[in-house]
Amino acid sequence: MCVLSIFSASKMDLQSQFECIIQQLQQSYTPEQLNLLRKLAINQGVPHKLRSLCWKLFLQLPEIDVDQYVQLVHRGPCEFADKIQKDTHRTFTNNLLFTEQVNESSLIRVLNATIWFRECRYVQGMNVIAGVLLYVLDEPEAFFALQSVINRTASYLKPGIAGTSNGCKIVDKLLQRLDPELSNKFKQQKLSANLYAFPEIMTFQASKPPLDKVLRYWDAFLAGGFGLNILVVVFALIRNREVLIMTENVNETLKMEEEHVDVEGLFEVLKEKCKDLTEDEIEEIEKHFA
């Protein structure tokens, strides 16, 4: 009982911290206040009640032009409609929370509207990003949020896999510099990030259930940039280095440990270790999305 009350008290605190900053932002917007909110979101995660509001603030979505979205939807299926439907019908469908909240039709509408709007090709991966956004935001909001995310991570959503592969290469490189011993172990087992981390890099952790962990990662990514995902991958390995160095089969261990990642602990480490990165490394991470 006592433990529970402490727990809920600290949760209340976090929520009121968020509410307080949001209130100030709504009264008079200052970049400093927004940065404060971003920091809090990266370090603590956003309480689910405030998630929709915070994500929109982080993405700096201007007023949502619902009419524009409705017009795009009225254009109906785009030329990739078949491909889209093949994917939507397998997007988070094994997750009850998701299927209860998000209707497949809205996912189909958001994706078709995106293709009309951007006059681009549909690529697999857009479905996952749209799915996470739809879980938190209303449909028209999710549409505009998706455009913002695509703009921020453009190289990952071009045809082919060059963008994501570059992300994997950066993971290999960072691991080599920050933890040569662990990196050698991976090399001995012929494991490059392309092999063991491709899905989590491409989908920004959305390929790894449970959904509440995915949302926690996205609080940080939307607040601090999707480049943080590269660091999440690298530092999750380093954090688990003792186990990975001892194990006979790294791949198997990675698979087993996958569900037990302590996300809060990981962000604690990240906060500290980010300081070890060089300017060039940060720049490389930023640039690989272009």
Place this chain on the structure above:
Amino acid sequence: MESSRNIKVALVGDTQVGKTSISTRFIYNRFDFTPVSTTGGQYKKKIIFVNQNQVQINIWDTAGQERFRALSELYYRSASAIILVYDVTRMETFLNLKYWIGELRAKGDKNAVIVMVGNKIDAAERVVSKAQAAQLAAEEKVFYKEASALSGESVCEIFNLIVEQVQIMQNPTEEVVSVKIQEQKDKKWFACC
């Protein structure tokens, strides 16, 4: 190539032919009715016993969608065996096998055991006949099986064949132990062990 105590198997083929379902059926003996499309590749393993020796089967399940083709190569390049899956109810997935075999021959291990598998034989609307498939397998000199990940029919046979053939490939002079991975019966809900 790994030793026959440790066999690396890659699952390749077009999207939605049931690659993940085949590996799920083999490893966990179950079927997911709400599958999620595979991004990149997924690793799974199963330990089986052949003549009282432990054999670890490492399965790399790859994404079939076109976008990931360049990536699939990474997974099958060093595989001792490749399961090339098509859907017997979708002709285009059968017609694409020639493309896949070309890729496997060009980029895979030349000694890799290739098994062509027609999945979804439980379905009523079959369009690819057994004769057609057997003919292609003979022309391309690959092994051929049909299976159903949904009912579990013949899934173990695919892996029996692989373990046998990898043994032959790696120890051509030794006598080959016939492999029988037991079809597992579904566990009853009240079973406790």
